[in-house]
Amino acid sequence: MDVLIVGAGSMGTWFGDAIDARTAFADVDGDAAAAAAERVGGEVAALEGEGTYDVVCLAVPMTHVTGAIAEQADRAERAVVDVSGVMEPALEAMACHAPELERVSLHPLFAPERAPGSIAVARDRSGPATDDLLAALAARGNELLETTAADHDGAMETVQASTHAAVLSFALAAESVPDGFETPIYKRLRRLARQVTDGTPRVYADIQATFDGADAVADAAADIAAADPEELEALYREAAANWHGDPVAGTDGDGDDPDEFGGDGA
Incomplete structure (x- = not known):
């Protein structure tokens, strides 16, 4: 062939x-x-x-x-x-x-x-x-x-467009912090930010031009920024339900919950 x-x-x-x-x-x-x-x-x-x-x-x-x-x-x-x-x-x-x-x-x-x-x-x-x-x-x-083509392209709105938008937004918004202040979640996001920004800009631009998803991330970030404490708790529980099936009732043992090990973890 x-x-x-x-x-x-x-x-x-x-x-x-x-x-x-x-x-x-x-x-x-x-x-x-x-x-x-x-x-x-x-x-x-x-x-x-x-x-x-x-x-x-x-x-x-x-x-x-x-x-x-x-x-x-x-x-x-x-x-x-x-x-x-x-x-x-x-x-x-x-x-x-x-x-x-x-x-x-x-x-x-x-x-x-x-x-x-x-x-x-x-x-x-x-x-x-x-x-x-x-x-x-x-x-x-x-x-x-x-x-199927439809299932694939629909998935890429989340897997690529939303994901890349979230990571790039963090990479743009994050400021340098003193050594020793890193938390587990920050370290993971920092690693993702370095991985994404080590790629080819045109590829990421093409993904954003092809698939929807970035607007949903921007809307969610705006909701978080504007939320009062009670509203933020509700948004947190909504997010938890998306990933765990029901509102958070406790911790998962990964060290990211500030109440779990006495740190600020998040």
């Missing part, structure tokens, strides 16, 4: 290395395509070439995936797949531009350097070519998480 990977960034390179196929890379950055091809033992292809491949994989930013599918789908003979991270628009574009071909959207739920991991899989029209690709990914130790 030969696979054209459009997009020679970290995710496209990971995909080319993770599958058992002959690969070619096409990218607006020719040097990036050459580097990816060298790394995985593939070839470089023209971005507007006329050659066809068994499979075309779109590994482009999620804000550009529908346009890339429209431009590249006719180069596929058997299947079109993507690893952009947004599924409903991608699969709709595939159905429009490759109605007779196999169509699968993949979302690796990890950074390439942390592979293997869980990969969300939405099969719109599966078949032998995409089955072989998925089998190769599973053989590399990845866990395939079968889903």
Whole structure:
């Protein structure tokens, strides 16, 4: 099987290395395509070439995936797949531009350097070519998480957009504190803030442009900031009910409750 990977960034390179196929890379950055091809033992292809491949994989930013599918789908003979991270628009574009071909959207739920991991899989029209690709990914130790495009994109509003907005908001609002004043919760948030801000800004911007979720975080923060003590207790119990199923009745032993060990823990 030969696979054209459009997009020679970290995710496209990971995909080319993770599958058992002959690969070619096409990218607006020719040097990036050459580097990816060298790394995985593939070839470089023209971005507007006329050659066809068994499979075309779109590994482009999620804000550009529908346009890339429209431009590249006719180069596929058997299947079109993507690893952009947004599924409903991608699969709709595939159905429009490759109605007779196999169509699968993949979302690796990890950074390439942390592979293997869980990969969300939405099969719109599966078949032998995409089955072989998925089998190769599973053989590399990845866990395939079968889903629908709607369920995936709905989950990403919380898993990515809301989560990133909350962590970035803390990273922007936090001020330096003297050594020794760290609490368990602060240490965890500090670690998350460092992890998130060590990434690629464009990726986080694309996520916020694609998925709702940040507004809900902003609204919740505004409610907390404006709350009086009784209102804050009610918000705390509402949050606890979201995560524990019912209002908090005690502590969980993790040292974060100020009444538990005599500290200010939070």
